[in-house]
Amino acid sequence: MDTKVNYIDVAVGVILRDQKTYVCLRPTDKHQGGKWEFPGGKIEAGEAAELALARELMEEVAITVTQAQPLTTIEHDYGDKCVRLFVFAVTGFDGEPTGAEGQSGKWLPLADIDIADFPAANREIIEQLRTTFR
Ligand SMILES: Nc1nc2c([nH]c(=O)n2[C@H]2C[C@H](O)[C@@H](COP(=O)(O)OP(=O)(O)OP(=O)(O)O)O2)c(=O)[nH]1
């Protein structure tokens, strides 16, 4: 039996400005649908995480990333799938974030961030944001 875990690698951007972060609502028909998320998506085979981040943030929220730093990497088993999130703090960007794929988006004050609204894998990010960026 193959016991190796196949992780889905995902690039995630915590877009930061004025003590707020831009989050999007995941469509209900998608994995973890109905939860808020940090924009991002699957890293393609052979693609660097930073490049996937820039590509996904252009596709999903129509911004050009000009400054990003790795925040953390999170491995999480949802039971139906395992994800590995490469999380970046996006502190510089051109353009104004918008739900470019028709999804809802909003600037969420870091003071109001609540783990209950995000996928379970995001717990560590939420806790880090509460302490680091307060
Ligand atoms: N983008 C994003 N994905 C997250 C977060 N937390 C979390 O567990 N995930 C999971 C949900 C999904 O299983 C996976 C990301 O997949 P995705 O649906 O965004 O991928 P994608 O943008 O490439 O979309 P698609 O082409 O497959 O439709 O990571 C988060 O904060 N942001």
Ligand SMILES: [Mg+2]
């Ligand atoms: Mg996505």
